[in-house]
Amino acid sequence: MKIVIVGSGNAATVLGKVIKGSGHDIVQVLSRDELHAKKLASILGSEYGNYITTPYKDADLYLFALTDNALHHLYEHVQLEDKIVVHTCASVSKNVLTEISEKHGVIYPLQTLNKESDELPEIPLLIDASSTEILTFLKTFAHTISDDVSVVNDEDRLKFHIAAVFVNNFTNHLYAMADDFCAQENIDFKRLMPLIAETAARIKKYPPKEVQTGPALRQDIYTLGKHLKMLSADPDLKYIYLKLSESILKLHQVK
Amino acid sequence: MKIVIVGSGNAATVLGKVIKGSGHDIVQVLSRDELHAKKLASILGSEYGNYITTPYKDADLYLFALTDNALHHLYEHVQLEDKIVVHTCASVSKNVLTEISEKHGVIYPLQTLNKESDELPEIPLLIDASSTEILTFLKTFAHTISDDVSVVNDEDRLKFHIAAVFVNNFTNHLYAMADDFCAQENIDFKRLMPLIAETAARIKKYPPKEVQTGPALRQDIYTLGKHLKMLSADPDLKYIYLKLSESILKLHQVK
Numbered sequence: 071m072k073i074v075i076v077g078s079g080n081a082a083t084v085l086g087k088v089i090k091g092s093g094h095d096i097v098q099v100l101s102r103d104e105l106h107a108k109k110l111a112s113i114l115g116s117e118y119g120n121y122i123t124t125p126y127k128d129a130d131l132y133l134f135a136l137t138d139n140a141l142h143h144l145y146e147h148v149q150l151e152d153k154i155v156v157h158t159c160a161s162v163s164k165n166v167l168t169e170i171s172e173k174h175g176v177i178y179p180l181q182t183l184n185k186e187s188d189e190l191p192e193i194p195l196l197i198d199a200s201s202t203e204i205l206t207f208l209k210t211f212a213h214t215i216s217d218d219v220s221v222v223n224d225e226d227r228l229k230f231h232i233a234a235v236f237v238n239n240f241t242n243h244l245y246a247m248a249d250d251f252c253a254q255e256n257i258d259f260k261r262l263m264p265l266i267a268e269t270a271a272r273i274k275k276y277p278p279k280e281v282q283t284g285p286a287l288r289q290d291i292y293t294l295g296k297h298l299k300m301l302s303a304d305p306d307l308k309y310i311y312l313k314l315s316e317s318i319l320k321l322h323q324v325k
Numbered sequence: 326m327k328i329v330i331v332g333s334g335n336a337a338t339v340l341g342k343v344i345k346g347s348g349h350d351i352v353q354v355l356s357r358d359e360l361h362a363k364k365l366a367s368i369l370g371s372e373y374g375n376y377i378t379t380p381y382k383d384a385d386l387y388l389f390a391l392t393d394n395a396l397h398h399l400y401e402h403v404q405l406e407d408k409i410v411v412h413t414c415a416s417v418s419k420n421v422l423t424e425i426s427e428k429h430g431v432i433y434p435l436q437t438l439n440k441e442s443d444e445l446p447e448i449p450l451l452i453d454a455s456s457t458e459i460l461t462f463l464k465t466f467a468h469t470i471s472d473d474v475s476v477v478n479d480e481d482r483l484k485f486h487i488a489a490v491f492v493n494n495f496t497n498h499l500y501a502m503a504d505d506f507c508a509q510e511n512i513d514f515k516r517l518m519p520l521i522a523e524t525a526a527r528i529k530k531y532p533p534k535e536v537q538t539g540p541a542l543r544q545d546i547y548t549l550g551k552h553l554k555m556l557s558a559d560p561d562l563k564y565i566y567l568k569l570s571e572s573i574l575k576l577h578q579v580k
Binding site for chain 1: 335393394415416435436437439441442446447448449451473475477481483484485486487488489490491492493494495496497498499500501502503504505506507510512514516517518519520521522523524525526527528529530531532533534536537538539540541542545547548551552555556561564565566568569572573575576
């Protein structure tokens with residue numbers, strides 16, 4: 071298939087690599103920033119240009135990997151009547167593309183994508199479309215680039231995004247807080263790597279609620295007290311420690 | 326080496342399996358609950374008994390994998406003069422064993438241990454001892470059961486425990502909250518598995534602060550608003566969403 075990619079950020083870059091790697095032909099990369107477009111185009115072996123001023127090349131699919139805000143203003147600049155257009159955003163309705171083309175949809179990668187990373191992770195794709203015909207087309211395309219494709223509507227995609235914020239954004243933030251704490255206290259964060267890996271691996275086998283451990287769960291006042299005393303030098307860390315400990319107690323109460 | 330294991334919980338069970346698997350001879354399992362001791366002893370091929378009433382067999386090392394509270398009361402029941410005794414707790418000083426034996430120390434597994442799990446994870450060991458002689462002995466022993474051994478004193482072990490609470494207990498709690506949310510909203514938590522795995526894997530290559538993403542970090546008011554509205558049916562989840570979003574903003578401000 072011939073594909074035009076619009077955008078040059080993490081989603082555009084990683085999806086571009088995956089699409090090219092699956093044997094498709096990326097004919098054009100368009101971005102607001104032409105230098106970024108040029109850089110990505112050189113990786114993907116395509117032409118490049120500006121997504122507002124450059125004429126769009128002919129393609130089977132136009133993939134808009136843009137921010138929420140850019141998507142909302144897209145109709146002011148771009149018309150692709152009768153072409154198949156998709157966006158890649160979790161929290162934006164597919165209808166944002168209605169005025170670009172009647173034939174529209176969504177391909178949302180439920181994965182954290184990092185354009186600097188060489189290795190491509192497994193990417194579950196949540197897809198949706200304006201009609202069953204387009205949905206069938208997108209399903210066929212999505213299966214060429216991922217083994218994990220499911221049809222998910224606007225509302226459920228938003229819900230998946232919320233769950234993703236918990237397991238990715240917030241989890242990564244906890245890693246970052248622990249990393250900062252270790253640096254500050256002069257202990258080696260790297261020693262926690264096996265623990266982090268095991269914590270993530272374990273939920274493949276057990277529901278997370280069943281394998282919860284720690285001083286909050288066992289209401290170990292002695293250890294909680296020692297930890298909070300040690301954290302008194304860092305009020306932000308102490309605050310989150312308290313809030314999440316309370317939250318653990320709440321979740322494990324009989325509701 | 327001949328080892329006596331005291332305890333029958335997660336730490337006793339997993340460390341017992343690892344020690345036996347490394348070719349040592351576990352001669353006795355003692356626990357407060359004799360049925361639990363019997364069960365673990367049958368796995369480890371040892372004798373069993375009650376850790377307060379049963380006479381302790383002769384061994385090269387006595388490993389007390391007990392709770393913080395049990396350790397604090399141990400001296401009321403157990404004397405093992407001239408024997409080498411260790412405990413496995415993060416937040417308890419090695420000195421809690423002073424009255425059991427002058428030759429004491431700590432072998433703390435910096436890992437989440439689950440006695441139901443068949444696979445044994447990589448277990449970094451943080452060790453400490455009452456003298457350099459005992460430390461050398463424990464170091465040699467620890468290296469027979471783990472590739473990752475380091476000497477860490479009481480204070481730093483407590484710090485590692487705090488960091489472990491963040492990357493394990495709190496992270497697992499976020500998984501549990503997301504799992505609950507998915508069940509409630511009728512979407513499939515399993516679809517998040519690749520995202521969870523990638524989030525944990527990525528920090529081996531990048532400092533977590535550098536790979537933080539999400540609506541809070543980019544101050545995406547539009548998406549935050551959509552998420553909070555969707556979460557209004559679940560005040561506990563909404564509260565943690567807000568607190569962690571605030572915390573992300575705080576950590577990424579210029580300090």
